[in-house]
Amino acid sequence: MRVDKEAQIIDDIMEKIISKSIKPGEKLPSENRLSQDYDVPRMTARKALTTLEDRGYIYSKQGTGRFLKDASRPIQLHLTGKTSFTEKMKQAGYHLTTENMYCEPIAYDQKIYGILQANEAETVFNIGRLRYIDEEPIAIHQSFVREAKFLDIATEGQGILSMFAYYRSQGYTSFTSNQSYLSTSFPTSDEQKLLSCSSMVPLIVVESECVDVPSQDVLEYTKILYRSDKFKYDITMK
Numbered sequence: 001m002r003v004d005k006e007a008q009i010i011d012d013i014m015e016k017i018i019s020k021s022i023k024p025g026e027k028l029p030s031e032n033r034l035s036q037d038y039d040v041p042r043m044t045a046r047k048a049l050t051t052l053e054d055r056g057y058i059y060s061k062q063g064t065g066r067f068l069k070d071a072s073r074p075i076q077l078h079l080t081g082k083t084s085f086t087e088k089m090k091q092a093g094y095h096l097t098t099e100n101m102y103c104e105p106i107a108y109d110q111k112i113y114g115i116l117q118a119n120e121a122e123t124v125f126n127i128g129r130l131r132y133i134d135e136e137p138i139a140i141h142q143s144f145v146r147e148a149k150f151l152d153i154a155t156e157g158q159g160i161l162s163m164f165a166y167y168r169s170q171g172y173t174s175f176t177s178n179q180s181y182l183s184t185s186f187p188t189s190d191e192q193k194l195l196s197c198s199s200m201v202p203l204i205v206v207e208s209e210c211v212d213v214p215s216q217d218v219l220e221y222t223k224i225l226y227r228s229d230k231f232k233y234d235i236t237m238k
Helices: 005-018 031-037 042-054 085-091 110-116 153-159 163-169 189-195
Strands: 058-061 065-068 075-078 096-105 124-133 136-146 180-185 203-212 218-227 231-234
Touching: 005 042, 031 042, 042 058, 042 065, 085 096, 085 124, 085 163, 096 153, 110 124, 110 136, 110 218, 124 153, 136 189, 163 203, 163 218, 189 218
Parallel strands: 075 231
Antiparallel strands: 058 065, 096 124, 124 136, 136 218, 180 203, 203 218
């Protein structure tokens, strides 16, 4: 059976990373050394190291070599529950900051309009926020709301950092979600720039809706993109 030497190099280095045989900051073997050890062309060794770099495990210093990155502490995130992302992060003691990127109307989308129970003639706004933990971008939050439900959202939406806080200012105090969906995707070029990640870092996509408990009205449809390499996900039902 033909052995994929590139995959073998990657697997062997990953095994050393996991077993801590290679320490953070330690220099990895050079392309020349790997090509000799595995009896492969230098290009094969280079591709293996580039893949590890794209996945976020190692980094390059020009003229010096490649080194193992420091292991960052995973951010624990409970994906269920009735507490906002802002409140979850503050309760966990993380230094969270939020940037409001835009508040703009969207083109008609059957799925989003259906969830919001909006007709085609209505205007739905998308409020996008970029979340930072310790000044590092870790998530993109998109909230879709009906203008008919929040008449001043076109102007007020430009300053919203927490949707739950905004809803409370509008008289809503109790929230729930009837359905939540979890999937994965790879970041687009725009998402890579916003989240400072490579195309090889998967994103965890969480889609849900925010429902006002007393009236059971759907207040928003939410789509959140999390950097998968920055979180430890808690899916325990509480």
